[in-house]
Amino acid sequence: MRSLLFCLIVSTFLGCGGPAVPSNILIYGRGDDADRLDPIHTDIGESVTVMCNIYDTLVTYDDETLELVPSLAESWSTSDDGLEWTFHLRKGVTFHDGTPLDADAVLFSLERLTVPMHPFVFDQVIPYVQSFEAIESVTAVDPLTVKVRLKRPFAAFLTTMAMFPASIVSPTAVKKYEGEFWKHPVGTGPFQFDSWNVNQQLTLLSFDDHWRGRPEIDGVIFLPVGESAVRVKQLLRGEIDIADNLPPAEIDSLAKNPHVIVQEKAGMNTGYLTMNNDKAPLDDQRIREAIWCAIDRDQLIKSAYSGHATKAVTLVPPTLWGSHTDLTDREYDPEKAKQLLAAAAADGVPTPIRLQLFVMTDPRPYMQQPRQTAIFIKDSLAKVGIETEIVTNENSQHFRRMTRGEHQLGLAGWTADMPDPDNFLYTLLDLDNINDVGGNNMSRYRNQKVHDLLAQAKVEMNQETRAELYRAAQEQIFADAPLVPLVHTSVRNVQSDAVSGYLLHPSSLNRLRLSKLAK
Amino acid sequence: MWSFLFVRMLQSLATVAVAVVLIFVAIRLLPGNPALARFGQHSVPARVTAEMAHQGWDRPILAQLIDLPGELLRGDLGVSFFHGDQVAERLTETIPATLELSIAAILLAVPLGICAGVASALWRGSWPDYAAMTFALLGVSVPVFFLGICLMTIFTSMPTSGRVAPTMISQFHTDFFLCEAIFTGRFALALDAVRHLLLPAVALATIPAAVISRITRSSMLEVLSSDYLRTAKAKGATLWRIVWRHALPNASVPIVNIAGFQVGMLLSGAVLTETVFNWPGMGRYLVTAVREQDYAVVQGGALVIAAMFVTANLLLDIAYLWLDPRIRTQS
Numbered sequence: 112m113r114s115l116l117f118c119l120i121v122s123t124f125l126g127c128g129g130p131a132v133p134s135n136i137l138i139y140g141r142g143d144d145a146d147r148l149d150p151i152h153t154d155i156g157e158s159v160t161v162m163c164n165i166y167d168t169l170v171t172y173d174d175e176t177l178e179l180v181p182s183l184a185e186s187w188s189t190s191d192d193g194l195e196w197t198f199h200l201r202k203g204v205t206f207h208d209g210t211p212l213d214a215d216a217v218l219f220s221l222e223r224l225t226v227p228m229h230p231f232v233f234d235q236v237i238p239y240v241q242s243f244e245a246i247e248s249v250t251a252v253d254p255l256t257v258k259v260r261l262k263r264p265f266a267a268f269l270t271t272m273a274m275f276p277a278s279i280v281s282p283t284a285v286k287k288y289e290g291e292f293w294k295h296p297v298g299t300g301p302f303q304f305d306s307w308n309v310n311q312q313l314t315l316l317s318f319d320d321h322w323r324g325r326p327e328i329d330g331v332i333f334l335p336v337g338e339s340a341v342r343v344k345q346l347l348r349g350e351i352d353i354a355d356n357l358p359p360a361e362i363d364s365l366a367k368n369p370h371v372i373v374q375e376k377a378g379m380n381t382g383y384l385t386m387n388n389d390k391a392p393l394d395d396q397r398i399r400e401a402i403w404c405a406i407d408r409d410q411l412i413k414s415a416y417s418g419h420a421t422k423a424v425t426l427v428p429p430t431l432w433g434s435h436t437d438l439t440d441r442e443y444d445p446e447k448a449k450q451l452l453a454a455a456a457a458d459g460v461p462t463p464i465r466l467q468l469f470v471m472t473d474p475r476p477y478m479q480q481p482r483q484t485a486i487f488i489k490d491s492l493a494k495v496g497i498e499t500e501i502v503t504n505e506n507s508q509h510f511r512r513m514t515r516g517e518h519q520l521g522l523a524g525w526t527a528d529m530p531d532p533d534n535f536l537y538t539l540l541d542l543d544n545i546n547d548v549g550g551n552n553m554s555r556y557r558n559q560k561v562h563d564l565l566a567q568a569k570v571e572m573n574q575e576t577r578a579e580l581y582r583a584a585q586e587q588i589f590a591d592a593p594l595v596p597l598v599h600t601s602v603r604n605v606q607s608d609a610v611s612g613y614l615l616h617p618s619s620l621n622r623l624r625l626s627k628l629a630k
Numbered sequence: 631m632w633s634f635l636f637v638r639m640l641q642s643l644a645t646v647a648v649a650v651v652l653i654f655v656a657i658r659l660l661p662g663n664p665a666l667a668r669f670g671q672h673s674v675p676a677r678v679t680a681e682m683a684h685q686g687w688d689r690p691i692l693a694q695l696i697d698l699p700g701e702l703l704r705g706d707l708g709v710s711f712f713h714g715d716q717v718a719e720r721l722t723e724t725i726p727a728t729l730e731l732s733i734a735a736i737l738l739a740v741p742l743g744i745c746a747g748v749a750s751a752l753w754r755g756s757w758p759d760y761a762a763m764t765f766a767l768l769g770v771s772v773p774v775f776f777l778g779i780c781l782m783t784i785f786t787s788m789p790t791s792g793r794v795a796p797t798m799i800s801q802f803h804t805d806f807f808l809c810e811a812i813f814t815g816r817f818a819l820a821l822d823a824v825r826h827l828l829l830p831a832v833a834l835a836t837i838p839a840a841v842i843s844r845i846t847r848s849s850m851l852e853v854l855s856s857d858y859l860r861t862a863k864a865k866g867a868t869l870w871r872i873v874w875r876h877a878l879p880n881a882s883v884p885i886v887n888i889a890g891f892q893v894g895m896l897l898s899g900a901v902l903t904e905t906v907f908n909w910p911g912m913g914r915y916l917v918t919a920v921r922e923q924d925y926a927v928v929q930g931g932a933l934v935i936a937a938m939f940v941t942a943n944l945l946l947d948i949a950y951l952w953l954d955p956r957i958r959t960q961s
Binding site for chain 2 (some may be wrong): 116128138146148151154155234235236237238239240241290291293295306309310311312314332334335336337338340341344345348350505507508510512516546547548551614
């Protein structure tokens with residue numbers, strides 16, 4: 112009798128449901144928590160996902176494409192020399208704290224980003240400062256007009272105004288919270304900040320007075336759940352509505368579930384194999400070309416990306432203007448690789464070639480299974496006679512060591528900060544970007560012709576002419592083969608079938624304004 | 631006895647100081663630096679150098695170390711470079727989460743481990759022994775994250791993450807969720823907190839329970855074969871009395887020793903359990919900080935963990951004094 116009673120109590124206890132979650136709050140499960148919610152002080156994806164729902168920028172991307180459309184600025188114009196940009200602000204927009212949006216607020220926000228030692232910047236770590244260094248001054252012409260003057264013409268300027276660091280923040284809130292504004296963010300976006308229990312949950316509520324109308328859902332709760340297997344379980348049980356950043360195999364298995372929707376969009380990223388051009392024998396173009404020919408990228412996509420990627424020929428993804436889609440790829444050809452290696456050996460390159468391959472521990476969007484990718488490359492190179500030793504480092508150490516040029520081969524990649532070829536080619540392959548501290552040209556590729564083409568494209572205002580310059584640069588880069596472009600991956604997101612209206616964006620910004628819930 | 635305790639307290643303080651200094655130096659010897667970690671893939675050499683100088687981290691480690699005692703004596707654990715918040719404030723949020731979880735795990739592990747150990751010693755070589763030792767072997771060998779996911783799969787109606795349901799968190803004013811809910815008489819909230827606590831506590835309790843059960847078994851076997859217990863049996867004492875009155879108290883010193891050690895381990899954070907169950911405890915906070923080379927957080931955390939660990943050991947020493955008169959006499 113006693114054991115029966117015990118069983119009854121236990122089963123009642125285990126079986127009773129927890130308190131019901133209000134039905135119109137969207138629960139968004141992701142791998143990690145945000146760090147700071149001040150747009151100028153972070154470059155962490157988890158923070159950006161929250162901030163792009165709290166803040167607006169002057170211009171933004173169309174809901175579905177990368178086309179720039181008005182946001183807080185209704186219209187804009189530029190002077191003939193491309194040095195002066197005038198933005199006309201939308202009337203009647205207010206911040207979540209009731210402060211009206213005007214030219215002074217825009218001036219305040221942009222100056223926090225560009226003026227050294229600004230009185231309302233309490234932390235000098237501003238990761239994207241380089242992207243805005245072309246700005247010379249910002250002026251409030253009248254309450255609804257702002258003028259930005261550039262030091263030199265900068266073709267990608269308007270695109271940078273759509274980047275999250277250029278979000279417009281409430282001056283009243285920054286002055287009130289000072290160094291703690293990052294945990295009391297106030298913008299004009301569709302959702303307003305409600306509460307944040309670090310590493311537990313972050314809650315946003317819908318903003319009734321948003322200039323595009325109140326979102327249909329009442330709010331969003333972001334839950335940081337480190338284990339992807341747990342996020343899958345939570346999604347299947349209805350504990351979360353959207354599961355972010357799941358491994359490809361998990362997504363494939365979830366796609367078969369009728370109550371789960373998998374969204375897929377071509378992403379703006381490139382995964383590549385960097386080769387340290389400063390180190391022998393990789394300073395020999397034939398060796399680099401042989402490595403390119405030895406890797407069967409089609410097979411790599413099948414085995415390490417579950418087929419959800421496209422083969423890369425150049426660093427610029429084909430979804431982006433300026434990508435040289437007419438380049439004839441070096442196909443997988445182990446025989447040619449062996450011939451190139453033999454020719455190099457005949458000219459005195461010591462054999463057998465032994466290389467170290469640096470690999471990160473944690474997946475990135477462009478390198479979803481680093482270990483498998485590394486093993487695949489090791490096997491491929493072994494077939495043409497190159498011995499490879501895999502060196503695994505935790506992600507931040509991995510990139511730091513490669514930035515210092517300690518590697519010979521290394522897995523790397525890039526997700527665009529903004530949809531402009533400059534963000535791939537200049538950042539990853541220009542000789543300006545070789546340094547031991549933060550240089551992203553980890554291949555240490557130095558080509559004056561490429562540098563001149565990229566510098567010219569930076570200041571050229573005509574997009575057609577810029578595209579031509581980028582194509583010429585990509586042809587030279589392809590001939591030199593300083594790195595092996597491997598893949599452009601798709602961005603995939605998984606949601607329950609109760610969520611509708613949420614559109615995965617090619618920029619990877621997770622904007623939740625249009626989401627609806629049918630619980 | 632008092633002088634013994636005084637000496638032990640001094641030793642404990644010295645242990646904490648050594649631990650903090652070692653961590654202070656070790657985190658600075660790692661390749662890279664916090665400014666690089668924060669700028670990430672957008673590092674600008676001049677800005678990284680300027681930030682390191684601004685923070686005083688470009689000075690020799692010894693010069694930085696000299697500032698530390700003053701800061702600690704002022705009660706200033708510093709500000710997290712990565713997240714910008716006061717370390718002390720964040721620790722006061724994460725420690726209650728860790729405490730609730732580890733105390734729940736201890737409350738499960740200690741009785742379970744002792745009962746399993748006693749049963750296995752009493753019925754040595756029969757099925758309770760095999761069952762208890764199989765459980766102990768599984769307990770120490772199954773990885774916690776695997777066990778956590780298995781528990782979630784088996785108990786489908788139990789919540790998988792967090793300390794309470796997402797929409798209830800705003801109803802708490804302290805970080806001791808369960809205690810607060812019980813003491814304020816909000817039993818629906820308390821029930822929800824217990825449901826969230828149960829699976830992570832079970833996952834966390836397995837290793838200590840297994841270790842305690844093995845030690846209890848061997849210690850009990852030693853005691854059970856002694857003459858005075860044979861005498862007790864001959865005098866007709868019941869099994870219950872033999873075990874709980876005569877055998878277990880005498881077998882308890884190694885058990886208390888190992889249980890105390892496990893308590894110290896649990897209090898110092900359970901990273902894997904916290905990660906699997908999205909539990910916002912100290913272990914997760916510190917591991918992230920080590921990865922980010924967030925000096926102040928790592929130092930503050932090391933201080934708190936070392937203090938907890940030596941306090942647990944100090945309490946253990948006091949427990950010995952109470953349990954074993956011989957130690958009392960010697961000391």
